[in-house]
Amino acid sequence: MEDLNRFDRIVAMLIHLQSGRIVKAQELADRFQISLRTVYRDVKSLEALGVPVIGEAGVGYSLMEGYRLPPVMFTREEAGSFVAAEKLMQKFSDKTLASAYESAMFKVKSVLRDSTKGHVATLETQISIEPARELFNHQAPDAMSIILESLTEKKQLKLLYQSFYEDTATERLIEPVGLFNENYFWYVMGYCHLRKDYRQFRTDRIFQIQKTALPFTRQHGSVDDYRTRAELVEKTRVVLLMHKAIVKYLKNGRKYYGFVSEREVGDKVEMTFMTTDAHDGLSRWFMMFGDLTEIVEPESFRERVLELLEKTKANLKPRNG
Numbered sequence: 678m679e680d681l682n683r684f685d686r687i688v689a690m691l692i693h694l695q696s697g698r699i700v701k702a703q704e705l706a707d708r709f710q711i712s713l714r715t716v717y718r719d720v721k722s723l724e725a726l727g728v729p730v731i732g733e734a735g736v737g738y739s740l741m742e743g744y745r746l747p748p749v750m751f752t753r754e755e756a757g758s759f760v761a762a763e764k765l766m767q768k769f770s771d772k773t774l775a776s777a778y779e780s781a782m783f784k785v786k787s788v789l790r791d792s793t794k795g796h797v798a799t800l801e802t803q804i805s806i807e808p809a810r811e812l813f814n815h816q817a818p819d820a821m822s823i824i825l826e827s828l829t830e831k832k833q834l835k836l837l838y839q840s841f842y843e844d845t846a847t848e849r850l851i852e853p854v855g856l857f858n859e860n861y862f863w864y865v866m867g868y869c870h871l872r873k874d875y876r877q878f879r880t881d882r883i884f885q886i887q888k889t890a891l892p893f894t895r896q897h898g899s900v901d902d903y904r905t906r907a908e909l910v911e912k913t914r915v916v917l918l919m920h921k922a923i924v925k926y927l928k929n930g931r932k933y934y935g936f937v938s939e940r941e942v943g944d945k946v947e948m949t950f951m952t953t954d955a956h957d958g959l960s961r962w963f964m965m966f967g968d969l970t971e972i973v974e975p976e977s978f979r980e981r982v983l984e985l986l987e988k989t990k991a992n993l994k995p996r997n998g
Contacts, residue, residue, distance in 0.1 A: 686711070687719050691728060694740050701737040751785075751965050756793045759785060760800040768806045769858070771813050773822035810881070817886045824865050824886070827853050831893045834867070837885035838878055846884050847871070852893045855900025860933040866900045875903045915956040916973035917948050923969050924948075934959045947973065956981055964989075 686709050693708065694700055699915035702716045711719075720738060724730050731743035751759075759782060766778040786794060813820050827834050834853060851867035854875070858864070912935065919927075924939070924946045930966040935952035952959045960981045963970065969988075972979045 683719075687722055690719055691723060694723075694738060694888050695744075696728065699737040699739045704737075711714040716992060726865065732846060751789060751793065753793055754794050756785075756789055756797050757800055760797055760804060764804050764806045768808050769863075771819050771821040773819045776823075809861055812861075814882065814884055817880075817883045819879050820883050821856065821863065823888055824853055824856060827888050828855065830888075833870075833889045833891040833893065835885075835887045835889055836883055838958040839882050839884065841882075849878070850889075850891075851876075851878070852895070852897065854874065854897045854903055857900055857904065866903050867995065868895065868897065875906070877904075910952040912953050913954055913978070915975065915978050917950070917963065918942065918973055919945075919946050919966070919971050920969040921946055921947060923966050929968075930962065934962050960985060 838847040850870040853867040869876045
């Protein structure tokens, strides 16, 4: 059994190396949960089998250019996972990427065994995915593809972007760092030349996008580096006491407003938020269920909600005549 596991691991390692990039020994060790010594031994086994592995100390391993494995056979479970991934790509990426993935899937399906093809065909009619909202503006339907091109070519992007707090769209020149999905929306993190700082831009608020010929002006870190930095921005602690009856309806939306924790207090639930937008975001969200919620702290949040309520009452007054 040990020899069989080692054989499977070496084959999987060969597939990993065929990705066409340099792979570090530690990356292989982490993926296959083996020691570095075992990685070196397995690589030597590949070399003994005639596989042209190129290794450079301190850099990593790669395969000689032009070397390719014969078509890989997929299990039913692996093939089934492609169906779910294709459905997600169709709904959660832009038109260009979805089309490219569909083309890639045709190639994958062409190498499946007949029995597996039938399994995949059945699943295709049984899986349906509908996003809760539009992820891309109809005026910039291929935003994600253009962003990815900019990332790989290190060329600046010109955006016509409207933030939540602006009445009109403004032109931005940015150097994208990466993409991330949060609370059902796609965001691009990038250095904004207008603001002279790193900002995140929601793709559905991009009205126009164009890749320029301008190269990046600086070396950027990973997208997670800047997301972590954004989390260090000063936040307001807001504590709300809610009736249990409504808590189950808030589980999806609350994270967007900085939800941190909850605990039961008698027949109610105390929720704590750490938010950067208590003034508009969280306060307006609170008003949807304010009749079933108490504000524990801070007093400034209570005053903001009262201000919004007074404006709402004024708008509810009947018009003269």
